[in-house]
Amino acid sequence: MDFTGDTALTRLTGTLNGTVTATGSTPISGDVPGATVEIEHKNKTDQNLIDDTDLPSSTQTDSNGEYSIDIPTGNVTVTVQPDGYSQNDTNVTNIGTDGATQDIELTAQFGELKGTVENTDSERITDANIEIRDETSIWPNIDSSDLEAQTNSSGWYTI
Secondary structure, three states: OOOOOOOOOOOOEEEEEEEEEEEOOOOOOEEOOOOEEEEEEOOHHHHHHHHHOOOOOEEEOOOOOEEEEEEEOEEEEEEEOOOOEOOEEEEEEEEEOOEEEOOEEEEEOOOOOEEEOEOOOOOEOOOOEEEOOOOOOOOOOOOHHHHEEEOOOOOEEEO
16 A cells, blocks of 8 residues: 655654752752753754754743753753853653653852952951842852951951
């Protein structure tokens, strides 16, 4: 039997869900809201499907660090790299039409700020209050008191 004619194939999709969290020293741990979760399909044809259709290639985590995105079934790499955290690339395999859950754990990246406070005569000032203002909310669990210091008897501070 011969078949001629047009046939439309429907590409199967599944929903990938998860939560993005951070580990690190207190208080920089917990859910990571507002992080971009990017999807790259391992199969070039399926990646083209993401690129050429209305399927999204990325999404944002909500206020609880949760994400959900519809993707073609198969294998993908999930990449998350918000400001203030190390990048995480996670391979997720065998995503079916029933979807999958993949939680992502990030490591906070932070350092120390050290210095001195001096007056215009280059004399060091003791007991000066130093404050960093986190207007970006990169670390939602950090308290403003964690970003404050006072200069010591030598005029030095460390945050």
